[in-house]
Amino acid sequence: MFESCLKCAICYENCYLEQMGVTSFIRLPLQEDATNIWTCSNCWTCQDICPVGIPLMELKWQLQRKVEAPPSYGASLENILICGYCLPIDSDELNPFRLDDGLEPVTLASSNIIATLLQTK
Amino acid sequence: MTKEKVLFAGCLVTYRFPEYELSSKVVLEALSIETHTLPELVCCGQVLQGVNPNWIYMTAYNLALMEQRDMDIITLCGGCTNTFKRVQSMCSQNPQVLDDINQVLNRVGLQFNNTVKTQHLLEVLNENTDKIMACLKKVIPLKTAIMNPCQVFRPAAVMNFDDSKHPQVMGKLLGPAVTDIIPYSFQDNCCGASLSMSNLAAAYQVGRARLEELEHKDVDLIVTACGNCHLLLHGMQSEYYSGRRIPCMFLPQLLGIAIGLSPQDVMINDPHLRSLVTSV
Numbered sequence: 001m002f003e004s005c006l007k008c009a010i011c012y013e014n015c016y017l018e019q020m021g022v023t024s025f026i027r028l029p030l031q032e033d034a035t036n037i038w039t040c041s042n043c044w045t046c047q048d049i050c051p052v053g054i055p056l057m058e059l060k061w062q063l064q065r066k067v068e069a070p071p072s073y074g075a076s077l078e079n080i081l082i083c084g085y086c087l088p089i090d091s092d093e094l095n096p097f098r099l100d101d102g103l104e105p106v107t108l109a110s111s112n113i114i115a116t117l118l119q120t121k
Numbered sequence: 122m123t124k125e126k127v128l129f130a131g132c133l134v135t136y137r138f139p140e141y142e143l144s145s146k147v148v149l150e151a152l153s154i155e156t157h158t159l160p161e162l163v164c165c166g167q168v169l170q171g172v173n174p175n176w177i178y179m180t181a182y183n184l185a186l187m188e189q190r191d192m193d194i195i196t197l198c199g200g201c202t203n204t205f206k207r208v209q210s211m212c213s214q215n216p217q218v219l220d221d222i223n224q225v226l227n228r229v230g231l232q233f234n235n236t237v238k239t240q241h242l243l244e245v246l247n248e249n250t251d252k253i254m255a256c257l258k259k260v261i262p263l264k265t266a267i268m269n270p271c272q273v274f275r276p277a278a279v280m281n282f283d284d285s286k287h288p289q290v291m292g293k294l295l296g297p298a299v300t301d302i303i304p305y306s307f308q309d310n311c312c313g314a315s316l317s318m319s320n321l322a323a324a325y326q327v328g329r330a331r332l333e334e335l336e337h338k339d340v341d342l343i344v345t346a347c348g349n350c351h352l353l354l355h356g357m358q359s360e361y362y363s364g365r366r367i368p369c370m371f372l373p374q375l376l377g378i379a380i381g382l383s384p385q386d387v388m389i390n391d392p393h394l395r396s397l398v399t400s401v
């Protein structure tokens with residue numbers, strides 16, 4: 001996976017989390033073990049700075065998809081399957097406020113569409 | 122003729138921050154850019170990248186829906202901007218990706234041709250800088266700190282906007298509108314908000330470090346341009362920070378005041394924030 005990695009640690013040195021003493025996903029190219037793969041805020045600094053262009057973010061997501069996600073991701077997926085959004089948006093509840101504020105109403109997509117897109121059925 | 126625009130608010134702004142959507146809408150209107158929302162839009166897919174390999178079809182579905190109406194896209198959060206532009210870039214670099222996407226989209230009666238244009242609010246405002254400067258009515262006496270939405274700028278090759286390591290656009294837009302933009306050491310770092318889904322302690326640590334520095338620098342206001350940054354710095358501030366409360370505002374709210382809109386127009390409802398921007 002990291003065949004062309006130079007082990008130069010430039011990615012690691014430039015991760016703002018590591019700079020603050022937080023162990024982040026970016027230890028991975030150096031240690032090649034998958035601890036802390038969820039501690040990353042997708043700021044893309046490491047990938048942008050890698051001198052050989054390793055697709056660090058894509059590799060991270062591939063690894064994440066092989067393991068169990070933290071519970072909040074499961075909750076997001078559940079919400080998406082119900083209303084299309086990762087937060088529990090109820091258009092009947094929300095739209096009176098939106099109209100009051102001067103915003104156009106929200107119309108949710110059908111859950112069949114979402115299920116087809118995520119191929120969960 | 123310029124195309125009509127969709128203001129794509131996404132999950133968090135729709136759910137939690139109508140003031141960001143509304144203030145963007147009215148500031149864009151003041152620049153003669155009319156925006157709409159569209160029925161049946163869904164999550165941009167950002168949050169699913171590490172969870173479901175089919176996230177890309179959600180992103181493409183949104184893009185196709187907006188393309189079908191012949192409308193371009195203005196995004197408000199870093200994450201939505203990033204996923205839209207990346208999927209568009211994947212499609213233009215690899216026709217196979219576009220084919221795969223269309224096989225799935227055809228099942229919901231859609232087709233995507235990758236002809237739609239996605240821009241974050243900051244890009245649109247940046248293109249209209251001259252117009253904005255000509256509309257400025259006052260200088261707001263606030264020591265202001267900027268929170269850059271990092272996913273609008275990186276990966277640089279795809280996002281292709283501003284200086285990806287040291288973004289300048291927010292300072293450029295707000296510089297003439299406030300008395301002081303206060304530089305600080307964390308300015309170019311990610312807000313850390315998305316860590317709240319996986320490592321709350323780390324999210325709090327990142328937020329706290331920023332606020333401590335800004336309190337020390339005696340900053341009056343933090344200006345954001347992404348729902349996620351705003352969530353951590355404003356919405357969750359009291360959960361991890363016990364120092365002096367530092368108010369946060371979305372960039373179009375502050376810019377709206379500077380071009381002569383009222384606090385009601387840009388939905389500044391909090392009495393303290395109102396007094397901050399009207400004490401001119």
Ligand code: SF4
Binds near residue numbers: 014016017018043044
């Ligand atoms: S993308 Fe993640 S690992 Fe890379 S620099 Fe940013 S926070 Fe660190």
Ligand code: SF4
Binds near residue numbers: 007011030052
């Ligand atoms: S910057 Fe790139 S080449 Fe260097 S250690 Fe990180 S992944 Fe490997």
